[in-house]
Amino acid sequence: MTLLKHEFKQGFKSLAVWTAAIGAFLAVCVFMYPEMENEMQDMSHMFSSMGAFTAAFGMDRLNFGELTGFYAIECGNILGLGGAFFSSLLAAGILSKEEKGQTAEFLLAHPIGRKKLLAEKLAAVFLQIAGLHLLAFALAAASIALIGQEIPVKEIGLLHLANFLAQLELACICFGVSAFLRRSGLGVGLGIAAVLYFLNILSNITEQAKFLKYLTPFAYAEGADILADGRLDGEKILLGMGLSAVGVGAAFWKYCRKDIQ
Amino acid sequence: MNAIEMTNLTKFYGKARGILNVNLMVEEGECFGFIGPNGAGKSTAIRTLLGLIRPTSGQARIFGRDIRREKTRILSETGYLPSETAFYPGMKVGDILKLSADLRKKDCAAEARRLCQRLNLDVNRRADELSLGNKKKAAIVCAFQHCPRLLILDEPTSGLDPLMQREFFTIIKEQNQAGATVFLSSHVLSEIQQNCARAAVIREGRIIACDRVEALAQSQTKRVSLRGSVSLDGLPGVRSRTEIDGALHFLYDGDMNRLLQTLAAGNVADLSVTEPDLEEIFFHYYEKGGEEK
Incomplete structure (x- = not known):
């Protein structure tokens, strides 16, 4: 638990900044909703007639006139993308930063096995992502209550849960990559999150790219699908868990054999 | 243990x-x-x-x-x-x-x-x-x-x-x-x-x-310092030869009798033969590659 606590302390500032930024943007968007509510019907009509762009972001299937529809788009953009970048950056750097900062020698000269080190670092990543999501959910729910709307607990809960699971998957993939890196994981983390995000957009635009839905965790965090179905896509989440296991397995395989520089 | x-x-x-x-x-x-x-x-x-x-x-x-x-x-x-x-x-x-x-x-x-x-x-x-x-x-x-x-x-x-x-x-x-x-x-x-x-x-x-x-430190190698005129040409085992203020310094790990014969053939005003320090031994190992033990 020592390393877990250490990682949490080390990452606390970054977590606080990302959580504050994401939470604040979510709240601001929710506060804008009452003013925009009346114009939303027209906007929905406008957005639904923008062709591929509409499909790309799932706006053809969402009703902007309702809080849940409005929130799904907002949540997808702010929590979905912001949280994905946070999770990817965190996980891609969690192992590589030790070699980049030359602290690996200090750490690994202590009696902590590499498997235990990996387990505690992964737990630290998960906990920080969970912390971000819990606070973001609390801020979103509080904002909705503040504008006098009834909190759609199920819908909002499912949207947040889906994003949380998607970001755990991203983190697992980046964690696997981190074990292979000796330098900063910054570029790799951002790159992985961005590529997987655009794969989902691509799969929304064209039928031929629909199979990409099975490769990217953003697919099962799609607000339009979650609201339409009233549930999460278990099949895609299960597949995502498989990819997560591959990422974590790769990290354990590589890092337990790695020569530390 | x-x-x-x-x-x-x-x-x-x-x-x-x-x-x-x-x-x-x-x-x-x-x-x-x-x-x-x-x-x-x-x-x-x-x-x-x-x-x-x-x-x-x-x-x-x-x-x-x-x-x-x-x-x-x-x-x-x-x-x-x-x-x-x-x-x-x-x-x-x-x-x-x-x-x-x-x-x-x-x-x-x-x-x-x-x-x-x-x-x-x-x-x-x-x-x-x-x-x-x-x-x-x-x-x-x-x-x-x-x-x-x-x-x-x-x-x-x-x-x-x-x-x-x-x-x-x-x-x-x-x-x-x-x-x-x-x-x-x-x-x-x-x-x-x-x-x-x-x-x-x-x-x-x-x-x-x-x-x-x-x-x-107490290997065969000796540090030799002398004043005078001596020709060391052709004497095997001489290394790190330097001349400072008219004094000749070198490390020697060859046959001691041959060294004495060479010195006797020259004109030696002052002579000291001492144990080299570890540093000199080490550089000897380093320069020659040493022999595996």
Whole structure:
């Protein structure tokens, strides 16, 4: 638990900044909703007639006139993308930063096995992502209550849960990559999150790219699908868990054999 | 019991040589020196012992335990002082010492306080603001505060001023007298000569000599200094020949009778034949490649 606590302390500032930024943007968007509510019907009509762009972001299937529809788009953009970048950056750097900062020698000269080190670092990543999501959910729910709307607990809960699971998957993939890196994981983390995000957009635009839905965790965090179905896509989440296991397995395989520089 | 035992330990980084068939034994309670120039393989051998890198072939044991299978147990009894020290940014020295103790699941507060006092180290300073010397002191406390059974010290005095170096070696002596085994890697030969009973010389990844420090110094090689006119041309075994202020100095490891005959044939005004110091022996090993022992 020592390393877990250490990682949490080390990452606390970054977590606080990302959580504050994401939470604040979510709240601001929710506060804008009452003013925009009346114009939303027209906007929905406008957005639904923008062709591929509409499909790309799932706006053809969402009703902007309702809080849940409005929130799904907002949540997808702010929590979905912001949280994905946070999770990817965190996980891609969690192992590589030790070699980049030359602290690996200090750490690994202590009696902590590499498997235990990996387990505690992964737990630290998960906990920080969970912390971000819990606070973001609390801020979103509080904002909705503040504008006098009834909190759609199920819908909002499912949207947040889906994003949380998607970001755990991203983190697992980046964690696997981190074990292979000796330098900063910054570029790799951002790159992985961005590529997987655009794969989902691509799969929304064209039928031929629909199979990409099975490769990217953003697919099962799609607000339009979650609201339409009233549930999460278990099949895609299960597949995502498989990819997560591959990422974590790769990290354990590589890092337990790695020569530390 | 042997504290350290390396058997044909070899490490290649891809095709690049790290260490080659290193065989070395350090007895428990010894203060053992490990000498070699930069890039000779000292750090590679140490990092292999600590499990930071995997050996390509061969084996090593610490206190009879295999370095790969029982690494965690070994590390719990080992204190390691790396040649270059890096700590986590933003942490205070005190936090780092606490982290190190916590990772060992030990309360080392009293010993850490005592060492910080002796080394004049302020625990409230941020690690990323420390000078090289103070970073080294923090690393020393991390390596010593849990009173380890084995101390592995890699170029330990770099960055320390002479007074601190003296205090540091006093601490090492105390730990050694208390029963700790010390494995001291250095290219500062006087450190080895003054503090170690036995030493090994490593060159280009191979151990080229391993003996008591006195024995290494008392090899066949002699340091000869003379004034006068003597022709050394054609005399085998003459090395490191220099002329300073009219005096001729050289190392000699050839036949002593031939040296005397050569000197007698010349005109010698003054002569001294002495034991060379370890530094000269070492450079002899280094320049000639030495012979494997």
